[in-house]
Amino acid sequence: SLNEAYSKVDEKVDEVIECIDEERAKGHKIILVSQFADTVEYYYDKLYTHYNKPQFKYPMGMITGSSNTDDSDSTEPTLPGLKKPKKPAVLLNQKPSTKKDVLNHFSPRSKKAIELIDDNSQIDLVVATDTISTGQNLQDAVTLMNIDLPYNPMTLEQRIGRIDRPLPKGDNNDQIYIYTFPIYQSINSQLKMMKRLGNKMEGVLNDTEFDNVV
Numbered sequence: 163s164l165n166e167a168y169s170k171v172d173e174k175v176d177e178v179i180e181c182i183d184e185e186r187a188k189g190h191k192i193i194l195v196s197q198f199a200d201t202v203e204y205y206y207d208k209l210y211t212h213y214n215k216p217q218f219k220y221p222m223g224m225i226t227g228s229s230n231t232d233d234s235d236s237t238e239p240t241l242p243g244l245k246k247p248k249k250p251a252v253l254l255n256q257k258p259s260t261k262k263d264v265l266n267h268f269s270p271r272s273k274k275a276i277e278l279i280d281d282n283s284q285i286d287l288v289v290a291t292d293t294i295s296t297g298q299n300l301q302d303a304v305t306l307m308n309i310d311l312p313y314n315p316m317t318l319e320q321r322i323g324r325i326d327r328p329l330p331k332g333d334n335n336d337q338i339y340i341y342t343f344p345i346y347q348s349i350n351s352q353l354k355m356m357k358r359l360g361n362k363m364e365g366v367l368n369d370t371e372f373d374n375v376v
Contacts, residue, residue: 173354174343175208181307181341182209182287186220190339191268191303194289195321197312199226203249205309206289210256218255221283223264225290227251254285264288269302295320307341 178194185192194209196202206224213220250258254267267285270278278284288294288303295317303325312318326338 175205177343178205178307178309179209179212185305185339186286190305192287192305192307193300193303193324194287194307194309195292195295196309197292199291201309202226202289202291206253209287209289220287221255221285222287222289223255223259223268223285224253225251225261225264225288225294227293261293265294265298265300269300272299272301292317292321295324298324300324304337305339309343311342
């Protein structure tokens, strides 16, 4: 039907949620990264709504810049043809924050934020651009999810380096988990979208067949 054709389904978001659920079940903290600020904001909105509405169940943070002191602070690229994001560059759950504060709440042990180590205000998921890919020690997390692949392979290495660092002698917790959502999955989503568009157009044509009689 025409109503069914209008239904909006994002298969890639659904797959990301499935992977997040698997890692959450293991008690793992998760970093979800994209090279585009628009993509980070989109996924953060989807994930926050999925997990925390109507009840707050999964604390998380978003980073596309370093703070919210200036509208131009979101320095990461946006998708071609789209306007620069106007949302806060950093969110701690739904409150404007700073990159330092979000990362301290996410990885208090590696950031040496002692006051947060046993605090229930910790967050377990960060959705961010590559602004967190350099100079940050985030080894409280063992899971990295790449929403997209960066053009520069070194950027991917830098992302992995946030959670893959030398551990103290005798620490055997050295396994990390890397998820990458390949381009063919994106293509598959596009093909499904085109099929839905075809169904929609067929419904429109069927609804206006009488025009051909005139």
